[in-house]
Amino acid sequence: MNIALTQDNDAAQVDHDRLQANIVARLRSSLAPASPREWLWIGSLVFMIAAGLAAYAWQCIHGLKVTGMREYISWGVYMTNFVFFIGVSHAGTLISAILRVTGAEWRRSITRMAEAITVFALMVGAPMVIIDMGRPDRILNVLIHGRLNSPILWDVFSICTYISGSLLYLYVAMIPDLALLAPRGAVWERRTGWQRVCGWLSLGYRGSPEQRRLLEKALATMAVIIIPVAISVHTVVSWIFGMTLRPGWHSTVFGPYFVIGAIFSGTAAIITAMAIFRKVYHLESLLTERQFQNLGRLMLALNLLYIYFTLAEYLTTWYGALEADQRLVELLMGHGTYGRMFWLWAAFCLFLPALIVMLPLKRNLIPRLVVASILINIGMWIKRYLIIVPTLMTTYIPPESAGVNPSYLPTWVEWTVTLGGLATFLLLFTLFAKVFPIISIWETVEGVAEVGAKNIGVDIERPTLPPPRSHPHLHRLLPKPVVAAILIAFCLTIGSAVFAASAPPKLESPAPCPEILVSSIKGEDGPLLTATVRLSQQPIPDAQVEFLVQRAFGRVSLGTIATGKDGTAAVQFPNGLPGDPGGELRIIAELKSPPAYTTCWGEAVVKGALPTPAKAEPFPRALWSPHAPFGLVLTIFVLLSIVWSTYSYVIVQLIKIRKAADS
Amino acid sequence: MNETRREFLGGSLIAGAAVGVGLLADKLVQRSARLEKPGPLTPALTPQGKLIQVATTDAGVAHQHPMPPHAGTALGREEARQGVPGRKWVMVIDLAKCSGCKNCTIACGKMHGTPVDREWIRVFRMQDARHTAPYWFPKPCFHCDNPPCTKVCPVGATYKRQDGIVLIDNERCIGCRFCMAACPYSTRYFNWGRPDNSLAVNAAYSPETGVPRRVGTVEKCDFCPEMAREGILPACVTSCDMAAVYFGDQNEDAVTNADKETVSFSQLLEERAGYRYLAELGTEPRVYYLPPKNRDFPKPSSPHKHKPESPSSPEAHSSHAHAGMSK
Incomplete structure (x- = not known):
């Protein structure tokens, strides 16, 4: 009996190994050393990043006057990028987590890509606010003098929590694959330093039942906790706008509207990324029409939700027609530049994608989805711009009353920095796909073994490409961009105007006073x-x-x-x-x-007069005062504690995995 | 404060030694060039509500009040966070008297060294409806009691003091401009480039004066707190030839204008139906407006329109005395 069981296990192991080798073979072209074409791509991205850094250095030297931002329109493209990239980051973690929690089997080959998008979009999006700052040299003031009353602090907390959680989530889901990459000959034949790093990162994972159980526990916990964290992040981003009294911003629907918009643009970003990787690395067998079709349906559902939220937002504003709201609606839907941008956005994000996805065509599913996704991503950037700039132009006192005509045209500095940010995102993603499996190998293998290839939407019967020729050395050549933070030295000029205040002559009293x-x-x-x-x-x-x-x-x-x-x-x-x-x-x-x-x-x-207070009144607990209202402090503390203790729990599971490897 | 001074000394030693002499000459040339330029046109509103363009010199530059930059002693960064004990500074602007001459704007810009179009008090031409008469509307910072700007500041660089003033610590400000987005009255300005600090070269930084001004930080009207503490009215008040701007202490229930007329704050508001601009936003501004009823704004005619210290016209005086007395 024991012998039979062992034989069964051996047979299963052989099956497993064969399956694994099959999937690895399909990923060889992505893990192979960069081809000249890829080097060209990486080189041009590095060039764009360098240009962006140079433009930022220029801005540091001359101040924000090198941007198009001025009075009234005090936020522009940088904030647009911030909201856009944070939105794209929802692609990943949220979709991967939701699909994992609901046990959608077809997710297995796309989760890794989705999780990576989250991390890299955050790495580009979050620094955009720092780029937007007038005094980036004082960034530490946010820690030293941070005020819990400010939505910016909420953003700092939630984005830090989100980026940590996303990294942890990406990492936990990658541990079995790291273990797979580590030994010599598994994927890469020669043992390189990179494999040693992978081996170290894999925490000695060998797939023993105990380790397996701990990993599942950690992953399930992360998948559950990351969903509220992701939702909170884009809600808090929307509150940067929603908490002000501006017409067009002070809207209760802003949180959910931003979250839906973010998931929508994130889904579009995944579809675009999937199509590109599929094409470039010949992953047709792992990223099949099944994934595209399901994501397309999800995107359509989000599209309809987005239309609904848009209607709710703008119909209320237009119908209620407060004076300043009227001017904003006129600006957005009228004949000017912003009107054209608004209708372009409406076409790109609301109508065209829905039409394209709903077309009753059997053929060309993937190209259609890609076109829709690219339109959505462009449209969502335009939308972020439209949320920021026209609203800032619409003040309660029209600036025209003071003879000011505010206008905003982003300068070359802003565009170069923006392109540099986009290039950073693309480069990080490209490099990630070269040094890590862009498709989760262990999850795919597990899915094929448990429910069959058909049910997880991969095609492992398809012939693989010939194996690569040599080993990747790319990690040695990783560019390490160093952000040049140039402190601004004040040039104090000399010269002062003297205003002589001549004292009036004292009048002599003509007669002695009584x-x-x-x-x-x-x-x-x-x-x-x-x-x-x-x-x-x-x-x-x-x-x-x-x-x-x-x-x-x-x-x-x-x-x-x-x-x-x-x-x-x-x-x-x-x-x-x-x-x-x-x-x-x-x-x-x-x-x-x-x-x-x-x-x-x-x-x-x-x-006999009314006494007035001798001392200054103490500051009450209020939003405007140095002391945050107690309820606010408590809420922030409780929420952060819940999330971070959950993270700690996950890390404890990882430590246990490491210990299980030693025993 | 000491630290600031030391910092300043260090900075000025380096910058001053290197470029001082050259810049001084440069500045003088620039200054004389600026004086020779023909003055720009300023819109003025006739009593009939017609908008006409007059030379800015006619509109009051010629009789600028000599205003020493920052007459009082400004406090250091930490001390400046506490207000003057027992005070609640308040401003009243009589729209019936404002002639749109922009003397306040000019005096303020001169005192704080702000560039043109970024003065901390600016005069808007308002018209509430198409068929209503236009009027001039000087707009400083409202120093709200529930200020949306200080709510959102992530680092407490802008803060509310117990004496009602909302100030900015330009040495703490990180330049995120959230306060600018949050202010529904658009009273905040930003140093996009390096500011001109030629007027304040010898000053140690104080949030009470906002000078020397700092690149990449936000600034705005500060109610001239270092002067108020010493009983000196803000520049916009004293420069107003129409005596339309009143400033005072709400706790004392008294406000004073450029003519040194000191009247009861509560009576003034009661009799003239004082209101706060866009108070429905819940911001509780500390600047009150008197509606532009029976507007009396011939444009300031002569440099010596000013009445002597104690008012010579008994009618005007007794009417104010009445305002102070009646319950």
């Missing part, structure tokens, strides 16, 4: 302020006395009144007159007549 005694007394109808005017102990009657209260920048009059026979004038001490913290008030009595004494005055500090 003595003016100010006091407050209790009258019949409440307190009175009195001023007694005497000259050499003689009261002066019928002199006009003005009572004044000293304030920060001048004196408030309480009234002018004539003195009586005793030389005393009195006015009501008004109720509720604010005084100093002790309720004291400086009262000035100024003579208005007789003319000889018009510059004479007397003063006294009297009690």
Whole structure:
């Protein structure tokens, strides 16, 4: 019995090895050393990246004035790129995770590619905000002085969490393949340093049942936790706009609208990437029409959802027709540049892809989907631009009122940096596919073994291409772009204008002033302020006395009144007159007549005023104050704790895998 | 503050020694060239509501108030985060008096050294509806009590003080411009390139003055806090020939204009139906407007239109005294 079992196991192992060798053979052309054509491609990408870095250095030296951004339109192409790439990043992780959680078998050959898109899109998208910053040299202030009240901090947290999670997810799902790459002769014949790295990264994974169980656990956990993280990221990105009071941004639908748009553009990005890899590396047997068809259906569903959200957003804005909203709608749907861009976007992202995908044609499925995907990706970039620029132009006070006509035209610096960013994304993806299997080998093998090749949508009967000639050395030639961060030295110029403030000449009093005694007394109808005017102990009657209260920048009059026979004038001490913290008030009595004494005055500090606070009020917990509202802090803390403790749990499983290898 | 000064000294030693002499000569040439240029045209609104173009010199540049740059003693970066204890600065702008001469804009630009078109108070020509009369609308920063800008600042570079003022620490600002996007009143400006610091070359940086100005950071109207603390009115207030701008302390319930008329803040708002611009946004601005009713704006006629320190016209004075007295 034992012998029979062992024989069964041996037979299964042989089957497994044969299957694995079959899949590996199909990936040989992608893992082979770069061909001259590929070198040309890599070279031109490196050139574009270098150009982008040079343009960024230029911007660092001269400040953001080398961009087209100015007052009113203070965000432009960089923010567009940021939102666009974060959107594309949803391709991956989310789709791979959803398909994994729901057990969609056809996912097996596309998950790796999808997860890689996420990581690389984030690596390009996230630095776009830093490129947009006026003072990138102060980036650490975000950590030193970070305020939880700011959606930018939420973005920092969520994007860091997302990029860590995506890397972890990509890595966990790659461990068996890394183990496969590591030994000599499995994929590459000669043992290179790269294989040693793979071996080290594979944590000694041998596919033992214990390791297998731990890996499944880690992967299932990651797939579940990464879905809310991905959704939160694009929601928070939308809140950069949604939390402001701008017409067109302050919309409750913005979070879900952005998330759907992101998954939509992400799906399109996967389809494009799949088609390219399929063509370039002859992966027709692993990326079959089955994957394209299913992703096409998913894309169509997202397309319809996107139409629905667009309608919800713009119909509400247009119908409600607030004054500033009217101007925005006019700008977006009217005849100008933005109007043309808007309708181009509507065609590219709403109508054409749906039509193309729904065409009842059996043939040319893949080319049709690729055309639709490229239209969607271009359209989504335009849409991000339209979300940012026209809204910034639509202010509550039309800038035309001050004779300003804001306009925005991106400069060569912005375009070069943008192209450099795109080239970075493409280069990272290209290199990844050269040094790692772009298709998950172990998942495909497992799928074929468990449910059959047909059910996971691969065709392993198709003949493979001839094996490659030599070993990849590419990793040695990996370009290591060093970002030149040039600190701006301030050039302080010399020269100052002197404004001489000439003091007015002091007027001499024409006659000696009478003595003016100010006091407050209790009258019949409440307190009175009195001023007694005497000259050499003689009261002066019928002199006009003005009572004044000293304030920060001048004196408030309480009234002018004539003195009586005793030389005393009195006015009501008004109720509720604010005084100093002790309720004291400086009262000035100024003579208005007789003319000889018009510059004479007397003063006294009297009690009876309303005390004002002595100290500055402490800052409350509020969004605008240095202290974040308690609920906000708690929410952020709880959410981050849940996600990061889940990550830790996954890492613990990885450590266990490593330990299981030693025993 | 000491640190700032040291930094500044270091910077000026390097930059100053290298380029100082050459730049000084350069600056002088530029300055004289600027003076010789014919002044630009300024739109002015006649009492009938007709828009005409007048030379900017006519509109009030000629009788510029001599304004020393930053008359008060500005506080260092940390001290400047606390407001003046017990104060609540507030501004009132009487739209019935504003003639659109833009003296406030010019004085502000001169004092803070901001470039043309980026002055911290700017005058808009407003018209609420097609058939209503247009009016001039000077717009500084509103120093909101629920400021959307300080809410979104990721590093606390812009902050609200207890005395109501919203300031910016240009040595902490990272230049993300989120506050500019968040401000519904578009009162924030950005140093896209290197700013001209020739007026403030000897100053240590203080958020209370915003000088020396920093490249890649946001700036805006600051209510001239270092002057207010010492009882000096902001430049836009004192430069207003129409005395349309009032500034004061809400706790004291008193505001003062260029004519040194000090009136009760609450009475002024009550009698003249004061309102806050776009207050429905919930921002609680600290700048109040008096509606442009019975507009009285002949354009400032002579440089000496100003009344003497104590008002000579008894009618005008007693009316204000009444405003102060009545309950």
